Amino acid sequence: MNNISMGQYLPAGSPVHRLDPRSKLICIALLVPAVLMTSNPLGLTLVSLWTLLVVLLSGIKPGLYWQSLKPLWVLLLISFVLQVFFTPGNALLTLGFIKISREGLLYSGWLLWRISVLLLAASVLTFTTTPLQLTMALEWLLSPLRRMRVPVQELAMMINLALRFVPTLFDEARMLLLAQRSRGTDFNSGSIKERVSRLTPFMVPLLTNIFSRADELALAMEIRCYRVGAARSRLHVMRFRPADYAALFLNTAILAAVITAKAL
Amino acid sequence: MPGPSNILIELESVSYAYPGSKFAALQDISACVGRAEFISVIGPNGSGKSTLARVMAGLLLTSGGRVMINGLDTARPESRQEIRRNVGLVMQNPDNQLVAAVVEEDVAFGPENLGLPSAEVFRRVEEALAAVGLSDMRSRPPHMLSGGEKQRLAIAGVLALKPLCVVLDEPTSMLDPFGRQEVLQVLRSLSKSGTAVVLITHHMDEAACADRVWLLDKGCLLFDAEPAALFSQFELLHELGLTSTSAGELAYRLVEQGFTLPVGIVTMEDMVNFLCRVLK
Amino acid sequence: MPCIEVEELTHVYYPGTPLEIVALRDIELTVYDGEFIALAGSAGSGKSTLVQHFNGLLLPTAGCVKVLGRAISDKQHRQQLWRQVGLVFQFPERQIFSNTVFEDIAFGPRNLGWDSTTVSKQVKDTVALVGLPEEILSADPRTLSGGMLRRVAICGVLAMRPRILIMDEPGAGLEPATRQLILANIKEIQAQHGMTVILITHHLEDAAVFAERVAVLHQGVLLSIGPTREVLSQTELLHRAGLKAPFAVELAQRLSQEGIPLPSLPQSIEDVAQLLQQLLQTNGARPGGASL
Numbered sequence: 001m002n003n004i005s006m007g008q009y010l011p012a013g014s015p016v017h018r019l020d021p022r023s024k025l026i027c028i029a030l031l032v033p034a035v036l037m038t039s040n041p042l043g044l045t046l047v048s049l050w051t052l053l054v055v056l057l058s059g060i061k062p063g064l065y066w067q068s069l070k071p072l073w074v075l076l077l078i079s080f081v082l083q084v085f086f087t088p089g090n091a092l093l094t095l096g097f098i099k100i101s102r103e104g105l106l107y108s109g110w111l112l113w114r115i116s117v118l119l120l121a122a123s124v125l126t127f128t129t130t131p132l133q134l135t136m137a138l139e140w141l142l143s144p145l146r147r148m149r150v151p152v153q154e155l156a157m158m159i160n161l162a163l164r165f166v167p168t169l170f171d172e173a174r175m176l177l178l179a180q181r182s183r184g185t186d187f188n189s190g191s192i193k194e195r196v197s198r199l200t201p202f203m204v205p206l207l208t209n210i211f212s213r214a215d216e217l218a219l220a221m222e223i224r225c226y227r228v229g230a231a232r233s234r235l236h237v238m239r240f241r242p243a244d245y246a247a248l249f250l251n252t253a254i255l256a257a258v259i260t261a262k263a264l
Numbered sequence: 265m266p267g268p269s270n271i272l273i274e275l276e277s278v279s280y281a282y283p284g285s286k287f288a289a290l291q292d293i294s295a296c297v298g299r300a301e302f303i304s305v306i307g308p309n310g311s312g313k314s315t316l317a318r319v320m321a322g323l324l325l326t327s328g329g330r331v332m333i334n335g336l337d338t339a340r341p342e343s344r345q346e347i348r349r350n351v352g353l354v355m356q357n358p359d360n361q362l363v364a365a366v367v368e369e370d371v372a373f374g375p376e377n378l379g380l381p382s383a384e385v386f387r388r389v390e391e392a393l394a395a396v397g398l399s400d401m402r403s404r405p406p407h408m409l410s411g412g413e414k415q416r417l418a419i420a421g422v423l424a425l426k427p428l429c430v431v432l433d434e435p436t437s438m439l440d441p442f443g444r445q446e447v448l449q450v451l452r453s454l455s456k457s458g459t460a461v462v463l464i465t466h467h468m469d470e471a472a473c474a475d476r477v478w479l480l481d482k483g484c485l486l487f488d489a490e491p492a493a494l495f496s497q498f499e500l501l502h503e504l505g506l507t508s509t510s511a512g513e514l515a516y517r518l519v520e521q522g523f524t525l526p527v528g529i530v531t532m533e534d535m536v537n538f539l540c541r542v543l544k
Numbered sequence: 545m546p547c548i549e550v551e552e553l554t555h556v557y558y559p560g561t562p563l564e565i566v567a568l569r570d571i572e573l574t575v576y577d578g579e580f581i582a583l584a585g586s587a588g589s590g591k592s593t594l595v596q597h598f599n600g601l602l603l604p605t606a607g608c609v610k611v612l613g614r615a616i617s618d619k620q621h622r623q624q625l626w627r628q629v630g631l632v633f634q635f636p637e638r639q640i641f642s643n644t645v646f647e648d649i650a651f652g653p654r655n656l657g658w659d660s661t662t663v664s665k666q667v668k669d670t671v672a673l674v675g676l677p678e679e680i681l682s683a684d685p686r687t688l689s690g691g692m693l694r695r696v697a698i699c700g701v702l703a704m705r706p707r708i709l710i711m712d713e714p715g716a717g718l719e720p721a722t723r724q725l726i727l728a729n730i731k732e733i734q735a736q737h738g739m740t741v742i743l744i745t746h747h748l749e750d751a752a753v754f755a756e757r758v759a760v761l762h763q764g765v766l767l768s769i770g771p772t773r774e775v776l777s778q779t780e781l782l783h784r785a786g787l788k789a790p791f792a793v794e795l796a797q798r799l800s801q802e803g804i805p806l807p808s809l810p811q812s813i814e815d816v817a818q819l820l821q822q823l824l825q826t827n828g829a830r831p832g833g834a835s836l
């Protein structure tokens with residue numbers, strides 16, 4: 001219960017926290033192709049080390065990254081194992097009908113490594129940036145689209161609300177779980193069928209509650225003078241500082257190095 | 265009663281029934297709120313206080329009658345935005361009105377919507393957080409606050425909007441006495457500096473601090489008077505399941521025992537003054 | 545006989561993260577079977593956190609909480625605790641999840657395995673205890689006012705007749721007479737059936753009337769615990785904890801400052817009324833006499 005969930009902002013005041021959200025977003029945008037394009041181990045090691053360095057700089061204990069990503073990593077690991085088994089190729093090891101191929105191992109290993117690096121980078125972003133900052137950055141990045149009559153601000157606000165709603169969803173589910181558990185629903189025992197049958201009285205109110213929370217949120221926003229399409233100002237003005245230029249430069253350099261290595 | 269030029273909110277025989285409900289939650293309510301006036305609203309559970317708050321903030325449109333806010337009719341869609349600026353509402357459940365993922369961003373949400381310059385937004389956030397004593401918690405996520413802390417945050421969010429009138433629906437129900445006193449002080453200084461305040465409460469001692477008290481029952485406005493006048497209507501209050509203030513209740517007990525007390529003992533000071541006069 | 549034993553309980557929210565908050569620190573507390581104990585403290589002092597340990601919703605970061613003789617860290621024990629320990633949450637809206645009031649109140653009793661006639665009788669009886677009319681049973685909780693909803697939440701727990709009843713600020717948002725009625729009815733059940741009641745409240749007047757002992761929390765530390773009379777007369781301590789002594793205590797102190805000492809320290813308005821009556825009579829002001 002006392003676990004940090006993915007997407008939670010953690011105030012820590014580190015250099016990474018102080019970066020402009022726009023530069024963080026651009027850095028991620030540069031890192032993604034770098035990770036996906038490298039095909040040599042040295043390059044990916046370099047990118048991974050860079051990501052780990054940023055993790056260390058973020059002022060958040062590495063254990064927390066592990067904790068919040070654990071559920072996803074379990075999923076990844078399962079898909080890794082499946083991939084290893086089902087990719088055809090030269091058999092390294094045969095255990096009855098299970099065959100582990102060299103290609104399978106290599107291919108899935110690469111995939112696992114890449115996705116882990118990307119997840120880590122994404123966690124750095126969400127741990128050190130509030131949803132509102134992300135929205136502002138996104139709005140800025142998309143602002144050229146405004147000329148093509150894309151409602152950028154509304155789009156960004158929608159994303160912001162989706163992000164801000166994640167903890168609310170968890171909270172709502174948790175409260176409902178507690179409310180039902182403290183009046184006798186036992187979610188932990190019984191046969192699978194029994195457990196599933198207990199889920200219906202849980203899911204139905206959860207959905208209704210979530211919808212009414214969304215309604216209430218819209219009302220709360222309206223009370224505070226939010227209006228679709230109206231110009232909003234900002235509490236924090238975004239400003240590029242030397243650290244931002246440094247971060248952007250380094251990430252561009254990494255992407256450039258990867259591309260050059262690939263071309264050679 | 266405020267003079268005609270000083271009226272900020274005017275309710276003209278307002279009625280309201282929730283869709284699908286047979287009963288009217290508000291019936292034929294006529295009243296007004298003056299600029300810089302401090303009004304408290306009391307009444308039993310289900311008497312329509314929260315409904316009235318929503319009507320006064322222009323969130324619910326009346327089924328009968330008219331609500332004028334600063335000269336604007338709440339029924340007209342084009343004045344909606346202006347009305348939102350003029351009236352700030354703190355709802356009964358603070359969970360429902362927290363919009364951002366970080367405390368300070370939540371307070372900033374309103375001023376940002378007004379399009380104020382960043383420096384001004386920042387100043388208002390500082391002020392509002394300081395007023396409710398949440399400055400230390402500015403970077404915490406709102407859903408991880410205690411009940412009372414959430415209520416303080418909800419109040420700060422509306423204070424930062426600096427509306428002409430704040431309507432607060434039981435804003436202090438989860439606050440400790442000192443926290444309540446602090447909030448009450450904030451509200452009083454607001455009203456001194458020209459903001460009208462409408463405070464819904466079940467704490468009679470708190471209600472007695474207002475300039476006027478409205479008493480609601482079954483959707484009707486039974487009483488609209490100064491605290492001293494209302495809080496000496498013991499029979500009426502008791503019949504509705506309400507009480508007078510603590511000092512008022514004590515006075516009532518003494519009157520029941522056969523003593524004669526002057527009418528209008530509402531606060532502890534009134535009581536102490538009276539007893540000093542008699543017993544010294 | 546102790547029914548809840550708290551030993552060196554510390555609770556930290558999100559330990560090891562920047563959001564880390566020590567909500568409770570080294571709490572030592574014993575609640576005895578059948579007593580009515582009030583828990584007071586300012587906002588954020590850790591009251592809600594503390595009581596969520598009593599029905600196993602939270603687990604100690606350090607220390608031990610024993611409920612009905614067994615530690616709550618024991619999973620099997622924890623899973624059965626709901627049968628004996630009822631908790632009314634601080635925000636009742638969050639506790640209600642059914643489509644009609646009846647369904648919601650009947651949820652717990654049904655899980656206890658009672659037959660349907662017993663359940664519906666129990667639901668009706670309980671609704672009366674909180675001053676709600678029977679017609680409300682068919683209403684949709686979403687159409688109720690805040691105070692009505694709180695009463696329904698109290699019913700949902702009370703209908704299970706728990707051995708230990710914990711209420712987190714049940715009086716918030718209730719009209720005064722109903723608040724009194726509910727607490728008086730609960731007090732009666734406590735006296736008749738030996739139910740243990742833990743009441744979180746800021747309203748020390750209620751504590752003064754109904755509780756046998758009062759515990760005061762401040763910033764996660766147990767500042768004081770003792771018989772109601774004793775704790776409530778320590779105005780200094782209450783102030784330090786962000787609380788105010790009941791009106792009666794404050795009035796008595798103001799009067800003694802003005803040179804009118806009362807013969808004993810009153811707790812409730814009834815107490816003061818009685819003391820003042822004696823005082824006024826000995827001062828020659830006869831009941832029914834001319835204006836004082």
Ligand SMILES: Nc1ncnc2c1ncn2[C@@H]1O[C@H](COP(=O)(O)OP(=O)(O)OP(=O)(O)O)[C@@H](O)[C@H]1O
Nearest residue numbers: 282289309310311312313314315687688689690691
């Ligand atoms: N959404 C709704 N749909 C239908 N009826 C409603 C709705 N909300 C409230 N009501 C009804 O309207 C009446 C007035 O409710 P309101 O919430 O205004 O009371 P209140 O005075 O605020 O009470 P409390 O002190 O309990 O908060 C009640 O009878 C209630 O059942």
Ligand SMILES: Nc1ncnc2c1ncn2[C@@H]1O[C@H](COP(=O)(O)OP(=O)(O)OP(=O)(O)O)[C@@H](O)[C@H]1O
Nearest residue numbers: 408409410411412557567587588589590591592593
């Ligand atoms: N779910 C949570 N996650 C993180 N921190 C929390 C959570 N709930 C409470 N806290 C923090 O723990 C501390 C104690 O909170 P708790 O809710 O126990 O206080 P409380 O005494 O019940 O206050 P109130 O009277 O305002 O409800 C507070 O500082 C609060 O911010």
Ligand SMILES: [Mg+2]
Nearest residue numbers: 314356689690
């Ligand atoms: Mg209400």
Ligand SMILES: [Mg+2]
Nearest residue numbers: 410411592634
């Ligand atoms: Mg609490």
